[in-house]
Amino acid sequence: MVNVKVKLEKRSYNIHIDVSASNLIGNFMQTMKVNKKILVISDTTVGNLYGRQMVELLVKDGYAAELCCVSTGEHSKSVDMAMELYTKAITLKLDRNCAIIALGGGVIGDLSGFVAATYLRGVPFIQIPTSLLAQVDSSVGGKVAVNHPMGKNLIGAFYQPRMVLIDINFLSTLPNRELYTGLAEVIKYGMIADKEFFTYLCDHYQQILDKRPEVLTEIVRRSCEIKAWVVEQDECESSIRAILNFGHTIGHAIEADTNFSRYNHGEAVAIGMYGAALISKHLNMCSQATVDILKHILLQFNLPVSAPECGIDDLFKLLYRDKKVLDNKITWVLLNEIGEVKLCNQVPENIVKLALAEITQSNTPF
Numbered sequence: 001m002v003n004v005k006v007k008l009e010k011r012s013y014n015i016h017i018d019v020s021a022s023n024l025i026g027n028f029m030q031t032m033k034v035n036k037k038i039l040v041i042s043d044t045t046v047g048n049l050y051g052r053q054m055v056e057l058l059v060k061d062g063y064a065a066e067l068c069c070v071s072t073g074e075h076s077k078s079v080d081m082a083m084e085l086y087t088k089a090i091t092l093k094l095d096r097n098c099a100i101i102a103l104g105g106g107v108i109g110d111l112s113g114f115v116a117a118t119y120l121r122g123v124p125f126i127q128i129p130t131s132l133l134a135q136v137d138s139s140v141g142g143k144v145a146v147n148h149p150m151g152k153n154l155i156g157a158f159y160q161p162r163m164v165l166i167d168i169n170f171l172s173t174l175p176n177r178e179l180y181t182g183l184a185e186v187i188k189y190g191m192i193a194d195k196e197f198f199t200y201l202c203d204h205y206q207q208i209l210d211k212r213p214e215v216l217t218e219i220v221r222r223s224c225e226i227k228a229w230v231v232e233q234d235e236c237e238s239s240i241r242a243i244l245n246f247g248h249t250i251g252h253a254i255e256a257d258t259n260f261s262r263y264n265h266g267e268a269v270a271i272g273m274y275g276a277a278l279i280s281k282h283l284n285m286c287s288q289a290t291v292d293i294l295k296h297i298l299l300q301f302n303l304p305v306s307a308p309e310c311g312i313d314d315l316f317k318l319l320y321r322d323k324k325v326l327d328n329k330i331t332w333v334l335l336n337e338i339g340e341v342k343l344c345n346q347v348p349e350n351i352v353k354l355a356l357a358e359i360t361q362s363n364t365p366f
């Protein structure tokens, strides 16, 4: 078992990573000191694959676990769905010592975490991420949220889980498209913080695409380590945590502009990272060669680098819904070189529009 610790004083927790780690759920729950009643939230896809097995493991260890599945997909990350889950929690008479477990991808983690943070003003929350994206990113760090039709994650909180339990075996059933989307966030870690890790991804791309468990374990471990290192320094994003948003300013605008349905999160972030790299190059911060290396690995992992359905002006307006906008100025996460980014709130409009023009061209179909 690989363990990564997130050190946040009283809110510190462990990330346990292993093939078959979820079999130990009962043992880990004993250490949590929570009530025997547990609500497990999943989506219908993951619930059908792993929900019953998880509930049975918990029941075997004496827990009264109830599984509640919401429909699969980004549209479940809504206030309406949170309301349905509050109703479920009230009906089950969950009290403040009863845990909520998120069993699923980032949608389930963000939605369940939001419910856990707000139901009775906060109940214990455990993440069991099943998609690569959730294992490397969304289950760690405590950002929980639902979407508003006008923008991504606009209603949310910072609420840390008590534990993250990562079972690499879950990835065996993950569709390829969802593997690629998780890889977008993995590439992000290389770009923002670790050139050596970026090189590891380039060198092992075939083993990654073949889902070799030892290589997946390594990329999950290193990603969690980088995320923990950033979050420990700035839990509520008043400074350095913003680097985890590399590619997201444009990415979230693309998601909202296409009604959260054409591109999934990682795909939109892939286009957004390419857009941010183009802005960096136009500002002479990084070289064309650096932009090309990023584009190459994105394409190698079957990720898009353009969103031809989007219009420049629509995207430009949506950029201002970013949570990093202060005094009507966008804080951009820009690239110096692979492994090093910089925050910048002085990017001229014409440079942003130049990059938006490039990423809305349809020369690289997806």
Ligand SMILES: NC(=O)c1ccc[n+]([C@@H]2O[C@H](COP(=O)([O-])OP(=O)(O)OC[C@H]3O[C@@H](n4cnc5c(N)ncnc54)[C@H](O)[C@@H]3O)[C@@H](O)[C@H]2O)c1
Pocket: 043, 045, 046, 049, 072, 073, 074, 077, 104, 105, 106, 107, 108, 110, 130, 131, 132, 133, 134, 137, 138, 139, 140, 141, 142, 143, 144, 153, 170, 171, 172, 173, 174, 175, 178, 181, 182, 185, 264, 265, 266
């Ligand atoms: N809180 C954060 O820090 C953070 C970070 C990154 C992304 N996010 C959010 O996460 C969401 C995206 O997460 P996602 O990509 O996991 O999407 P998702 O939760 O929709 O999962 C993707 C798809 O994979 C399926 N799936 C998940 N695990 C599976 C498995 N083991 N086997 C078979 N199918 C499986 C799901 O049913 C779904 O169809 C977005 O809403 C994004 O904003 C949050």
Ligand SMILES: O=C(O)C(=O)C[C@@H](O)[C@H](O)[C@H](O)COP(=O)(O)O
Pocket: 137, 141, 143, 152, 153, 185, 237, 241, 244, 245, 248, 323
């Ligand atoms: O944990 C963070 O901080 C991140 O920014 C991680 C992102 O990958 C993630 O998509 C996050 O949900 C974006 O947050 P937001 O604050 O821009 O909505």
Ligand SMILES: [Zn+2]
Pocket: 137, 185, 248, 265, 269
């Ligand atoms: Zn993200």
